[in-house]
Amino acid sequence: MTIVVSYPHLQRSGEPRPMAAPAVWRAALWVRERLLGDAALVEVPVERVVGGATAFRVNGIDFAAHWDLEHGVTDENGCPALGVCEYDEGCPGAVLVSINRELTGDRADLLRGTVLHELGHAVFDAPSWVLYGRQRSLGLGREAEPHRRIFRSVTVGEGHLATSRTKGGDAIDWREWRANEFMGAFLAPPRLLAKRLSGLAAAAGLAPAARASRAVVGAPAYDETRSDPAAVDTVVGALAELFGVSERFIRVRLRRYDLLCRGG
Incomplete structure (x- = not known):
């Protein structure tokens, strides 16, 4: 089943337009209904999310999502991380969502939060990545970037799921804010x-x-x-x-x- 989602975005880049929290919540509830069906379902079954969130059409951009819950996850410095949502131009039309089960351990709540946070990145950030790769493959205005691009959004630890600040803590990271609001509304509508x-x-x-x-x-x-x-x-x-x-x-x-x- 393809999950079809739409929200205000920039046509040229595919990036989301600025949106208030209720707009993010609506997108999360829409995806939740597509994946789980039962609006009265309280505790989200992770296996149904991972098993169902595999094909998307977001704002007309088609892509697949491949999930990996079996291997380790690291950040750019090689340090263990909770999860990552990434896109590699070498695999056009797909994003990889990886969850580090060694770090989530037996914490079902942490596993749920990480899975839904990364799903939020897939819904709001992956479309612009995929569109970028598509434009590059067609040679549309990307001559200045000859090297293959890899886009990654990394969840470094549990604290990442509770804050939307940049590394310096002086500004809001809107990508993380969207992912966290998506996670919150999906897990607790x-x-x-x-x-x-x-x-x-x-x-x-x-x-x-x-x-x-x-x-x-x-x-x-x-x-x-x-x-x-x-x-x-x-x-x-x-x-x-x-x-x-x-x-x-x-x-x-x-x-x-x-x-x-x-x-x-």
Whole structure:
């Protein structure tokens, strides 16, 4: 099955146009529905993602995705890395997504996060790589670059899945930001997380916020400052177990979706 995706992009380069987080979430939910079907499915089965995300048509650009979960992964300096999404002009029409199982170990949550982060790169970054290779093969305006190009997006460690800053930490790396928002919305869709939170929050006695969520229309928000910290921890832990992710991940998504706020 070919997964067909579209989003605002630059026609000449294939690169995404600037987009707000909800636009990235919509793309993630679209791909999730194509791969998993069941909108009520909470914990994402990695094997279904890897087995299904193999053929894409993104903004009219066709390419295959080959997954490798059996070999080591390194960064540009030869150091072990969690994952990589890469394109080599020597293999036109395909990207390789590699996951380092030695580093994910028995952490199912880390494996899920890495797989979906790299899938985000495949959806948002690979089309421009493939288009570049296609243009080069046709001799279109690439005379100044005689050498074969290899594009790589490397996830160096778990912290990479929680930050979108450049190496110097002084700016946002928009490629990583998109991949992380894609990962977050795929693993914990806004409305599904809001629904699960609502039931658990009522049982735990979390204090409702004075307003609804500004990110998930119609969903109630909860005020962390007026809630018992132990009750918040209990709810976060229960959600993490339900979605098969870390508690840190859940806290990030609750705040990104404005479901857990600090005051009004």
